[in-house]
Every structure is written in structure tokens, then in C-alpha cells.
Amino acid sequence: MSRTFALPAIWKRMSSTSSTGTLTYHSKPLPSKAHLHGPLSDNLFPKGYVATGVHCGVKKPTALDLAVILSTSDRPTSAAASFTRNAFKAAPVLVCQEVLDRNEGRARGLVVNSGCANAVTGKQGISDAWAMVKSTDGLLDPPPSHSQPSTLVMSTGVIGPTLPIGKITSAIEGLKGGPLGSRFEDWEKAARAFMTTDTFPKLRARTFKIRDKEYAIAGIDKGAGMIHPDMGPAAVHSPSPTSGLHATLLGCIVTDAAVSPTSLQTALDYAIDRSFNSISVDGDMSTNDTVVVFANGAAQPEEKEIDQETDWEGYEVFRDELTSFAQELAQLVVWDGEGATKFVTVNVEGAATFEDAHKIASKVSTSALLKTALYAEDANWGRVLAAVGSIQGLTKPLEPARVNVLFVPEDGTPPLPVLVGGEPENVDEVRAKEILSEGKFEIKIQLGIGEESAKYWTCDLSYVSLRPFFSKFLPGGV
Amino acid sequence: MSRTFALPAIWKRMSSTSSTGTLTYHSKPLPSKAHLHGPLSDNLFPKGYVATGVHCGVKKPTALDLAVILSTSDRPTSAAASFTRNAFKAAPVLVCQEVLDRNEGRARGLVVNSGCANAVTGKQGISDAWAMVKSTDGLLDPPPSHSQPSTLVMSTGVIGPTLPIGKITSAIEGLKGGPLGSRFEDWEKAARAFMTTDTFPKLRARTFKIRDKEYAIAGIDKGAGMIHPDMGPAAVHSPSPTSGLHATLLGCIVTDAAVSPTSLQTALDYAIDRSFNSISVDGDMSTNDTVVVFANGAAQPEEKEIDQETDWEGYEVFRDELTSFAQELAQLVVWDGEGATKFVTVNVEGAATFEDAHKIASKVSTSALLKTALYAEDANWGRVLAAVGSIQGLTKPLEPARVNVLFVPEDGTPPLPVLVGGEPENVDEVRAKEILSEGKFEIKIQLGIGEESAKYWTCDLSYVSLRPFFSKFLPGGV
Numbered sequence: 035m036s037r038t039f040a041l042p043a044i045w046k047r048m049s050s051t052s053s054t055g056t057l058t059y060h061s062k063p064l065p066s067k068a069h070l071h072g073p074l075s076d077n078l079f080p081k082g083y084v085a086t087g088v089h090c091g092v093k094k095p096t097a098l099d100l101a102v103i104l105s106t107s108d109r110p111t112s113a114a115a116s117f118t119r120n121a122f123k124a125a126p127v128l129v130c131q132e133v134l135d136r137n138e139g140r141a142r143g144l145v146v147n148s149g150c151a152n153a154v155t156g157k158q159g160i161s162d163a164w165a166m167v168k169s170t171d172g173l174l175d176p177p178p179s180h181s182q183p184s185t186l187v188m189s190t191g192v193i194g195p196t197l198p199i200g201k202i203t204s205a206i207e208g209l210k211g212g213p214l215g216s217r218f219e220d221w222e223k224a225a226r227a228f229m230t231t232d233t234f235p236k237l238r239a240r241t242f243k244i245r246d247k248e249y250a251i252a253g254i255d256k257g258a259g260m261i262h263p264d265m266g267p268a269a270v271h272s273p274s275p276t277s278g279l280h281a282t283l284l285g286c287i288v289t290d291a292a293v294s295p296t297s298l299q300t301a302l303d304y305a306i307d308r309s310f311n312s313i314s315v316d317g318d319m320s321t322n323d324t325v326v327v328f329a330n331g332a333a334q335p336e337e338k339e340i341d342q343e344t345d346w347e348g349y350e351v352f353r354d355e356l357t358s359f360a361q362e363l364a365q366l367v368v369w370d371g372e373g374a375t376k377f378v379t380v381n382v383e384g385a386a387t388f389e390d391a392h393k394i395a396s397k398v399s400t401s402a403l404l405k406t407a408l409y410a411e412d413a414n415w416g417r418v419l420a421a422v423g424s425i426q427g428l429t430k431p432l433e434p435a436r437v438n439v440l441f442v443p444e445d446g447t448p449p450l451p452v453l454v455g456g457e458p459e460n461v462d463e464v465r466a467k468e469i470l471s472e473g474k475f476e477i478k479i480q481l482g483i484g485e486e487s488a489k490y491w492t493c494d495l496s497y498v499s500l501r502p503f504f505s506k507f508l509p510g511g512v
Numbered sequence: 513m514s515r516t517f518a519l520p521a522i523w524k525r526m527s528s529t530s531s532t533g534t535l536t537y538h539s540k541p542l543p544s545k546a547h548l549h550g551p552l553s554d555n556l557f558p559k560g561y562v563a564t565g566v567h568c569g570v571k572k573p574t575a576l577d578l579a580v581i582l583s584t585s586d587r588p589t590s591a592a593a594s595f596t597r598n599a600f601k602a603a604p605v606l607v608c609q610e611v612l613d614r615n616e617g618r619a620r621g622l623v624v625n626s627g628c629a630n631a632v633t634g635k636q637g638i639s640d641a642w643a644m645v646k647s648t649d650g651l652l653d654p655p656p657s658h659s660q661p662s663t664l665v666m667s668t669g670v671i672g673p674t675l676p677i678g679k680i681t682s683a684i685e686g687l688k689g690g691p692l693g694s695r696f697e698d699w700e701k702a703a704r705a706f707m708t709t710d711t712f713p714k715l716r717a718r719t720f721k722i723r724d725k726e727y728a729i730a731g732i733d734k735g736a737g738m739i740h741p742d743m744g745p746a747a748v749h750s751p752s753p754t755s756g757l758h759a760t761l762l763g764c765i766v767t768d769a770a771v772s773p774t775s776l777q778t779a780l781d782y783a784i785d786r787s788f789n790s791i792s793v794d795g796d797m798s799t800n801d802t803v804v805v806f807a808n809g810a811a812q813p814e815e816k817e818i819d820q821e822t823d824w825e826g827y828e829v830f831r832d833e834l835t836s837f838a839q840e841l842a843q844l845v846v847w848d849g850e851g852a853t854k855f856v857t858v859n860v861e862g863a864a865t866f867e868d869a870h871k872i873a874s875k876v877s878t879s880a881l882l883k884t885a886l887y888a889e890d891a892n893w894g895r896v897l898a899a900v901g902s903i904q905g906l907t908k909p910l911e912p913a914r915v916n917v918l919f920v921p922e923d924g925t926p927p928l929p930v931l932v933g934g935e936p937e938n939v940d941e942v943r944a945k946e947i948l949s950e951g952k953f954e955i956k957i958q959l960g961i962g963e964e965s966a967k968y969w970t971c972d973l974s975y976v977s978l979r980p981f982f983s984k985f986l987p988g989g990v
Contacts, residue, residue, distance in 0.1 A: 121901035121910035122934075154897065156935050193894035194936045260881060260898065316880045317795075318895070319902035402794045402880065402973075403738060416671035417796070419632065420738065423599035424797035432599035456600075457634050458672045495880075497975060 065473055070369055071234040076217045078239035080250035080290035082107035082332025084214040087227030090205030091198055092149035092191070099149045100205050101227035101254075103286060104173060104214065105142040107330035112292075112339070113141035113186060114299035116265040116306045118323035125152045125159030126166075126187045127324055131268040133167060133183050139295025142178075143185030144286055144326060145170040147202060148230050148256070151282060152189040153321045155196045162199040163187050169206040173214075188324045190256060190282040191230055221252065228256035228284055236366040242355045244291065244340070244348050249333045251359050255285035255325070257367040261315035262400065263323045265306055267299055283310060285325035285363055291352060292331030294341040301353040302327050309360035312392065314492045315371035317400035327356070365491050374493030376408050379476040381442075383487040386430035391488035393428070394479065397421050399492035409494035413466035415439050415452040422479060436482030443469045449478065542974075543951055548847055549712040554695045556717035558728035558768035560585035560810025562692040565705030568683030569676055570627035570669070578683050579624040579705035579732075581764060582651060582692065585808035590770075590817070591619035591664060592777035594743040594784045596801035603630045603637030604644075604667045605802055609746035611645060611661050617773025620656075621663030622764055622804060623648040625680055626708050626734070629760060630667040631799045633674045640677045641665050647684040651692075666802045668708055668734060668760040699730065706734035706762055714844040720833045722769065722818070722826050727811045729837050733763035733803070735845040739793035740878065741801045743784055745777055761788060763803035763841055769830060770809030772819040779820075779831040780805050787838035790870065792970045793849035795878035805834070843969050852971030854886050857954040859920075861965040864908035869966035871906070872957065875899050876968070883973035891944035893917050893930040900957060914960030921947045927956065 083105055090100040105111040115134055117127050133141060145166045152159045170185040171178050178184040189197070214220065225235035239252035263283045293301070302325070310325055331339065342349040369377055380398045385391035398404065401421040407414040418439050423432065439453040450469055451459050469475050561583055568578040583589040593612055595605050611619060623644045630637045648663040649656050656662040667675070692698065703713035717730035741761045771779070780803070788803055809817065820827040847855055858876045863869035876882065879899040885892035896917050901910065917931040928947055929937050947953050 119902075119904055120898060121903075122897050122912050123901075154894070154931070154934070154936055193897070260895075264902070264904070318879055318881045318898060321898055321901060401796055403796045416632070419600050419671070420598060420796060420799055423601075423799060424597075424742070425599075426597055426742070434600050437600075453632070456632070458632055 064373070065375055067234050067370055070366060071237070074218050074237070074239050078241060078250060079216060079218070079221060079252045080288050080333065082290055082330045083288050084216050085220050085224040086209065086214045087223035087225070088205055088209070088213070090147070091201035092147050098223060098227035099147055100202060101146040101224040102170060102173065102206065102209055102214065103144040103224060103288065105328055105330040106175070107332040109292065109331040109335065110140055111142045111328055111330040112139055112295045112298045113326060113328050114139060114295065114302045115186065115268065115324060115326040116302055117268060118320060119264045119266055120319050120321045122154065122321045124189065124322045125155055125163040126189045127322060129160060129163035129167060130186045130188065130324060133186055134268060137182060137184060139299065141184050141186050141328070142174050143170045144188070145185055145206065146188045146228055146284060146286070147197065148190050148228055150189060150191040150195055150197050151193050151322050152197050153193045155194070158196050162197045165199050165203055166206070169203040172207065173209055186326050188284045188322070188326070190228070190284050190322055193321065221254070225254040228254055230256065230282070231258040231372060232256050232370055233258070234370065236363065236370070238359070238362055240359065244351045247334050247337060249289060249291040251287065251289040251355065253285060253287040253359060253363045255283065255363045255367060257283040258370045259316060259372040260318045260320045261313060261367055261371065262317045262319050263310050263313065264319055265311060265323050265325065267303055282320040282322040283325070283367060284322070285310065287325070287327040287356070287359065287363070289327070289329050290331065290333035291329050292334070292337055292339040293329040293352060294339045297340060297342045297349055298327060298329050300342060301349070301356050304353055305357040305360040307392070308357050309364040312395070312488065312490045313364045313368050314396065314399040314490065315368065315374065368491045368493050371493040373496045375473070375496055376494040377474045378408060378492050378494065380490040380492060381476055381478045381487065382481065383478065384481040384484055385486045385488070386428070386484035388486045388488055390428045390430065391486050393425050394422050395488050395490035397425050398477065398479065399490040402495060405492070405495035408470065409496045411467055411470040413441055413450070413452055413461060413470055415458065418477060418479065419453065430483050432481060433483055438480040438482070440478040441466065441469050442476035442478050444472055444474045542851070543853055545711050545848055548844060549715070552696050552715070552717050556719060556728060557694060557696070557699060557730045558766050558811065560768055560808045561766050562694050563698050563702040564687065564692045565701035565703070566683055566687070566691070568625070569679035570625050576701060576705035577625055577627045578680060579702040580648060580651065580684065580687055580692065581622040581702060581766065583620040583806055583808040584653070585810040587770065587809040587813065588618055589620045589806055589808040590617055590773045590776045591804060591806050592617060592773065592780045593664065593746065593802060593804040594780055594788070595746055596798060597742045597744055598797050598799045600632065600799045602667060602800045603633055603641040604665045605800060607638060607641035607645060608664045608666065608802060611664055612746060615660060615662060617777065619662050619664050619806070620652050621648045622666070623663055623684065624666045624706055624762060624764070625675065626668050626706055628667060628669040628673055628675050629671050629800050630675050631671045633672070636674050640675045641667070643677050643681055644684070647681040650685065651687055664804050666762050666800070666804070668706070668762050668800055671799065699732070703732040706732055708734065708760070709736040709850060710734050710848055711736070712848060714841065714848070716837070716840055718837065722829045725812050725815060727767060727769040729765065729767040729833065731763060731765040731837060731841045733761065733841045733845060735761040736848045737794060737850045738796045738798045739791060739845055739849065740795045740797050741788050741791070742797055743789060743801050743803065745781055760798040760800040761803070761845060762800070763788065765803070765805040765834070765837065765841070767805070767807050768809065768811035769807050770812070770815055770817040771807040771830060772817045775818060775820045775827055776805060776807050779827070779834050782831055783835040783838040785870070786835050787842040790873070790966065790968045791842045791846050792874065792877040792968065793846065793852065846969045846971050849971040851974045853951070853974055854972040855952045856886060856970050856972070858968040858970060859954055859956045859965065860959065861956065862959040862962055863964045863966070864906070864962035866964045866966055868906045868908065869964050871903050872900050873966050873968035875903050876955065876957065877970035880973060883970070886948065887972035887974045889945055889948040891919055891928070891930055891939060891948055893936065896955060896957065897931065908961050910959060911961055916958040916960070918956040919944065919947050920954040920956050922950055922952045
């Protein structure tokens with residue numbers, strides 16, 4: 035018996051050069067992301083917070099580069115945070131951890147600058163981060179005692195240079211009795227001041243209920259490159275269960291529910307693993323990744339703080355709301371991934387543990403070969419499979435003959451199986467092309483060896499993804 | 513005190529579109545790799561082997577796609593192998609493991625086809641791989657018994673399709689009394705038959721001495737994409753110490769030294785971790801990666817088989833020679849990495865363990881952001897540092913204040929420190945550009961917390977790296 039086939043043309047190496055001796059490529063234009071940002075009703079925003087964004091001078095003239103968010107609640111405001119597990123933590127990360135430690139999970143202020151990451155800046159960096167904290171503490175009413183700093187701090191931008199700290203502290207002091215407000219336009223200014231290579235401000239707000247009482251939650255985040263966060267609480271120095279994962283990703287979530295500091299941190303840890311620790315743009319982990327959450331109890335002054343020890347039911351509703359909201363914010367970063375033209379959900383089902391499913395989803399989400407195939411709209415199940423199989427140290431070993439891979443369209447039409455029971459299907463190429471030519475789809479991987487699942491959100495890898503880094507070879511030289 | 517700086521132009525997002533609505537890029541032409549292959553003296557090749565490469569019909573007309581290598585030694589030939597740790601092992605990997613198992617480390621033949629990986633091909637695939645083994649066994653003199661198959665098998669190419677097995681076995685049978693030979697031209701044909709997207713055949717040979725006795729070693733390998741091997745011996749089912757690492761990489765090394773089967777496997781394991789398991793092109797692990805080694809004792813018929821239990825000194829010389837030779841072969845794959853314009857050594861020193869150093873070197877070697885910066889000839893130490901710091905679970909935690917990063921030129925002129933004691937240097941940009949504009953350089957990372965080190969070999973990530981996968985958007989449509 036003899037069967038033959040030709041190598042697909044895609045495998046052929048290119049050799050053409052233009053008359054100038056350089057290679058020329060054409061690529062699709064980037065899809066617009068404008069629909070991902072729009073006005074929100076003022077009454078979706080949680081009570082008891084004020085915010086703004088201003089230009090202080092880190093970035094070029096007029097761009098907003100300093101955000102301040104303050105809790106004005108009469109009740110104690112709980113705060114929790116999750117920080118990059120990178121060994122080279124930037125100064126604001128270290129200072130933010132210390133503020134939370136000293137205050138046992140209470141804080142009322144947040145200050146953020148963009149344009150400079152204040153990372154790898156030695157003692158000067160630490161001193162500058164503290165100066166931002168102290169200046170913002172001066173905006174709090176009543177002001178905290180000197181030994182009890184109550185502001186969290188984050189920075190994003192270039193690694194290496196020190197901050198123009200004089201300009202920053204002057205701008206913060208200028209906010210006294212100034213433009214801080216609680217309307218959409220105030221929050222939007224704050225969101226714009228978070229941006230670096232982001233193409234749109236990332237701001238969301240919604241309301242939710244716990245036992246028929248209404249609360250609100252709002253959040254801002256930023257990130258487009260160096261995105262593959264692996265964050266954890268400050269106290270954890272042991273390897274994470276999802277170690278090996280790896281933005282500057284910054285996020286701030288505020289709610290007017292009342293939650294105890296411990297339970298706020300526990301809920302955040304749970305949410306982070308299922309949101310910000312489950313996204314990838316380029317597979318690289320930043321030195322500055324930080325997500326903070328505040329809960330000020332301003333919505334229902336008569337309700338006690340939710341705590342998992344005394345009110346599991348209330349806690350669980352809050353935790354799941356926080357997780358869902360964090361996922362919405364995290365996904366905005368993937369949509370805005372540098373050069374991304376596709377938004378892809380990698381859904382691993384049937385694993386023995388969440389950690390196993392998460393490890394596999396992470397690897398598939400960072401496969402350079404798969405990401406280039408997705409840009410080319412090629413349903414390359416071989417690359418999916420090679421990535422799945424490359425993960426070592428799973429709780430329960432993979433059984434190749436049980437594995438299914440499906441491409442799931444966004445529009446609700448039937449999914450396209452490409453691998454069933456470990457054997458390739460005769461794939462309808464026209465249908466595959468239909469699904470992959472959409473901006474959004476899911477790759478479902480069914481392992482068939484357990485009950486646990488995990489999702490990851492990733493994007494494709496296009497010429498444009500690389501363009502910011504190849505400036506000197508590009509016409510126009512940006 | 514106030515310090516300001518502007519965002520580098522490289523951070524700006526691009527927005528220009530051509531009149532046709534597509535984006536146009538220009539990139540440097542790929543450097544020629546022609547100098548990496550040339551004729552070798554016939555007498556560098558080990559005694560007691562014959563080889564050839566022929567066209568059997570897996571690939572398009574005339575391209576060589578079937579290699580056979582046979583030991584003709586009168587003494588027993590030892591064989592050892594290292595296989596991909598991917599869970600979706602291709603049929604030839606499974607069959608090759610079984611042949612070695614059944615023969616307790618003895619084998620005399622190798623058969624390799626290119627053009628089709630015989631991966632994810634179910635029972636048909638296993639049957640086809642055995643057919644290749646049996647046919648090649650028929651070329652051995654004397655032929656092995658039916659219960660003692662003595663040929664190892666490897667395949668590389670597209671995942672999914674089954675082999676045109678009739679054409680393959682006919683071609684093997686056609687070699688009886690045919691063109692197999694021991695001259696350079698015979699080996700070169702074999703090397704060409706290994707190739708898929710490779711741009712040059714990868715063949716090396718040299719001589720070495722153990723206690724003043726002369727031996728020869730020769731080898732062939734192939735690989736250009738899906739290259740980030742993590743291989744181990746067949747018996748090891750536990751996670752590798754370097755787990756998380758991830759070609760089709762195929763390699764065959766032959767020597768006329770005499771080495772016991774056990775010691776040949778031990779030496780190969782040591783060599784693989786320091787050679788083929790220390791290279792990366794795109795960070796993706798293949799389902800077919802296999803490296804085999806044969807030792808037939810034909811050079812010095814009177815010498816006993818080297819064994820680490822009875823002759824550590826002889827073993828150590830052989831092991832180190834095998835390691836150095838495997839490194840030379842492995843590096844050829846990085847030189848030929850799809851789209852690569854730079855050959856970069858990542859050298860991590862001062863780690864607590866080899867495994868710690870190896871994990872860090874692997875991560876730095878796969879950072880998409882660093883690899884694009886290297887193509888752009890940007891000495892971006894921030895990206896090096898972010899990658900180093902992202903590794904979790906080290907034996908001994910990193911101490912940021914002890915870390916140095918240097919760019920080391922190939923020409924022996926002084927290295928350029930970019931980070932010393934965890935703080936950025938004032939980098940001479942002209943000098944940095946000089947070093948990075950060379951095709952070959954080293955990134956040295958000194959951790960300062962131990963005595964162990966590991967090297968990794970990687971390449972940059974260029975537009976051309978992606979081109980084979982974007983065919984439909986390219987003029988000419990290859």
C-alpha cells in the first residue's frame with residue numbers, strides 16, 4: 035500500500051529579495067479597538083471614592099501620567115493586593131507591600147504614575163516611591179499619622195530611569211481641594227493616566243447584589259506588552275502553584291461593599307489566578323505587575339464586614355463577583371495586546387486539577403508557533419497538541435488517546451473538532467477558515483482524565499506585534 | 513529635585529497604513545548560512561559504518577528523504593538514545609524505545625525519513641515504523657533474528673498524515689548491495705535526507721584520543737523550527753530536572769570507540785542536557801525529538817569496552833568528547849533557526865545548581881521581547897532582567913543586588929557591562945550597537961550566589977521568523 039502527499043507550500047522557505055536587497059512584507063491592518071471604551075453611567079460607580087488623572091510631566095507634554103484614587107468613606111477601608119513574583123520587584127512594589135503590611139490590610143489612597151516604571155532604580159527608587167505615598171497621604175481626610183502611611187503606589191513605563199519626583203509630588207500637592215471627583219469623567223481621566231502603550235483607556239463599572247443589598251464595583255487596568263503575569267500576595271515567598279507563568283500590568287478595583295482585610299485578600303488571590311494570572315500577550319513577566327483592591331463599606335453603612343469565617347455565603351457571592359469583574363478587566367489587556375488581531379480563549383477541560391489545566395492553558399497560550407498560525411488563520415491542531423504534550427510534572431499524566439481539540443466559534447454555531455480521541459479529523463478547511471477569520475474564538479482542549487478546568491486568554495502574534503521593536507528597519511523610523 | 517526624560521521613540525505605537533490599507537514592512541535580508549557546510553576529509557569518519565541518503569517519494573520529486581546508516585563492525589555495537597518528553601510521542605519514538613529495550617542497548621542500524629513525522633497516526637503509524645525497522649534489519653550483515661530487531665527509526669516532517677510506507681520499504685530494499693558507503697559524499701547524502709526546513713545539511717566529523725589511542729566521531733542532525741528540546745532516556749518517566757523546557761530535532765552520532773551500553777546511555781544523558789536540551793529557536797517542543805548514538809569499537813579492536821564502573825578516567829574523556837561534539841551539532845540547529853539573523857549564547861554563571869542556571873538560561877533564551885530586541889540590535893538589559901527574575905522555584909533565591917549582566921563580543925575585545933550589582937550602567941550605545949550588530953555574541957548573566965553555570969544557545973526573532981506561517985498575506989504566496 036502506498037500513500038503520498040506533497041509538503042504544504044507553507045513549509046517552503048522564502049528566498050525572494052527586493053531590488054534594494056531587503057525583504058518586503060505586507061500585513062493586514064490592525065482591527066480597531068475603539069468599541070472597547072465608551073461612556074458609563076455615573077451611578078454605576080461605587081460610593082465613597084474620588085478619582086482623577088492629571089499631567090505631571092513624566093510623559094511628554096499634555097499626556098495624562100498621574101492618577102490618584104481616594105476612599106472618602108467614614109468606615110475603615112480594607113485593601114488587598116497581588117504583586118509580581120518577579121525576583122526584580124520594582125521600588126513601588128516593595129513600598130506598596132510594606133504599606134499594606136504596616137496597616138494590616140487597611141489603606142485609603144492609591145497613586146499611580148505612567149511613563150517610568152521606577153524599576154531597577156536602587157535606593158533612590160525606594161525613596162521616590164515613599165515620597166509619592168507621603169504626598170498622597172496628605173490628600174486623605176483625616177490625614178493618617180506619620181507612622182501609618184495609608185496610600186498604595188504603582189508605576190509603569192520604562193525600566194531603569196529614576197522618576198522626576200519633584201514634578202510628581204508637586205502635582206499631587208496641587209490636587210488638594212482640587213479636581214478629584216466621583217463621576218465617569220473623573221474615573222476616565224484616572225484610567226487615561228494609567229496608559230503607556232495602551233491604545234484605549236481600560237475602565238469598567240457595574241452593580242451587583244448580596245442578599246438583595248446593592249453594591250457597585252469599578253476598576254481600571256492597563257497593559258499591552260510584557261504581559262504574562264504571575265502574581266501573589268506579599269506574604270507568599272514560596273513558588274506559586276502556577277509557577278513558570280509570567281506584564282507591566284497594573285490594576286485597581288474599588289467596591290463599596292464592606293469586606294474584612296483577610297477575606298478581601300483571600301478573594302483577590304482566588305480572582306487573580308482566574309483572571310490576571312490567566313492572560314498572556316508575549317509570555318514575558320514584568321517587574322511591576324500589581325493589582326490592588328479597595329472595599330470601603332460606603333454602600334450599606336449598616337452592614338457588617340463580610341468575612342469568610344462568619345459568612346461564607348456572602349463571601350462566596352463577593353468572591354465570584356470580584357473574579358468575574360477581574361476577568362473582564364484582564365481580558366481588556368489581551369484585546370489591546372501589542373499587534374494583536376485575534377482574541378483567543380484557551381479552555382482546558384477534563385484535567386485532574388485546576389493547576390494542571392492552568393499549566394497546559396498557559397503553555398498553549400504562549401506557543402509562538404501556534405500564535406503565528408492563528409494570525410494566519412490556520413487551524414493548526416499539531417501545534418496545539420505539541421504545546422499540550424510539552425508540559426511536564428502534571429498531577430496525572432496525559433493519555434493521548436483521550437484528547438479532543440475543538441475550535442469553537444463565537445456566534446454559537448457548532449464547534450469544529452480537529453482532533454478526537456487523539457486522532458486527527460478530516461477538517462473542513464472552509465469552515466476552519468470561517469471560524470478563525472473572526473476576531474474572537476475559543477480553542478477547547480478536552481483531556482478526559484479528570485473534572486477540573488482552566489481558561490486562559492491570549493492573542494495572536496503578528497508582524498505588528500514585533501514592529502515597535504524593529505523601528506530602525508522600518509520606513510519612517512518610528 | 514526633578515529629573516525628566518522622554519519616552520524612547522521605540523515605544524510609540526504605529527498607525528501608518530499604505531494606500532491599499534495594508535501595512536508594509538522592510539527587513540534586513542537573512543545572512544547566508546552557506547559557510548556552515550563544506551567538505552570534510554574522508555578519514556575523519558569513524559571506521560565500521562556505511563551510510564547513504566536517497567529519494568524514496570515522501571517529499572517532492574528528487575529531494576533526498578530517506579537516510580540509512582549501518583554499523584559493519586565485527587564487535588557488538590552499543591546504542592543509546594534520548595527521546596522527547598512530549599506526551600504525544602510520535603510512532604517512531606515509541607518503536608525506537610522498544611527496539612532499544614528489547615536489545616538491552618545494542619543496535620546496528622538507523623533509518624530516517626523526512627517529509628512526514630508519522631506523528632498522531634495511531635496504530636497505522638506504529639505498524640509503519642515497525643515496517644521501516646524490519647526492512648532495514650534486512651540490510652544488516654548478518655541479519656538479526658526476527659525477535660531481535662536491531663534498527664532504530666526516526667521521522668520528521670508534517671504531523672498528522674501517514675507515511676507512504678510502500679515507497680519507503682521499496683527504497684530500503686533497493687539499498688541491498690547498493691549505494692551505501694563510508695566516504696564524505698555518502699554521509700553528506702544521509703545528512704541531506706534528514707532535512708526539512710533546514711537550509712543546509714548538518715554534518716560534522718572529528719577525531720579524538722583516549723589514552724593515546726585514536727578514535728573518530730561523526731554526526732548528523734536537523735532542525736530549524738519547533739526547536740526547544742527536552743529529551744531524556746526511554747526509562748525515565750518522571751519529570752526532568754529541567755522540566756518546562758521544550759524541536760523536531762533529529763540527531764545521530766556515531767563513534768568507533770567501544771563503550772558499554774549502560775555507560776553510552778549515561779554519557780549521552782549528560783551530553784544531551786548540555787547540548788540539545790540547551791538550544792531554543794521558537795520555544796516549542798516537538799513530538800519527534802530524538803538523538804541516537806552508536807559505538808561500534810571498530811577503531812581499536814583490541815580495547816575493552818569503556819565503562820564508568822571499571823574505567824572512570826576513560827569514561828570521563830569519552831563523555832566530555834561526546835558532550836563537546838553534541839554541542840557543535842546542536843549549535844548548527846540554532847544557526848539555521850527559521851528567520852534567525854543572530855547566534856546568541858546565554859551564559860548563566862554563579863548559580864546554586866546547574867538546574868537553576870539552566871532554567872534561567874532557558875527562560876532568557878525564549879523571551880519574545882528580548883529576541884525581538886536582539887534583532888533590532890538593542891542591548892535591552894531590562895528585558896534580560898525581567899526574564900531572569902520571572903523564574904520561580906529556584907534552589908536558592910536570586911539576590912537582585914548581586915546580579916551582573918554583560919554583553920560579550922565574539923572578537924575577544926572587552927565585554928560591555930550593562931548591569932552591575934543590580935544597578936544599570938551608563939551604557940555606551942555606540943559600543944553596544946557594535947557588539948549586537950555582529951552575527952554572534954554572548955549575554956553573560958552572573959548571579960553571584962553559587963558556583964554552578966549553564967549555557968543556552970538561541971537566536972533572535974525577526975519578521976522572517978514568522979514569514980513561513982503568514983504565507984497568505986505575503987506577495988507571491990509562498
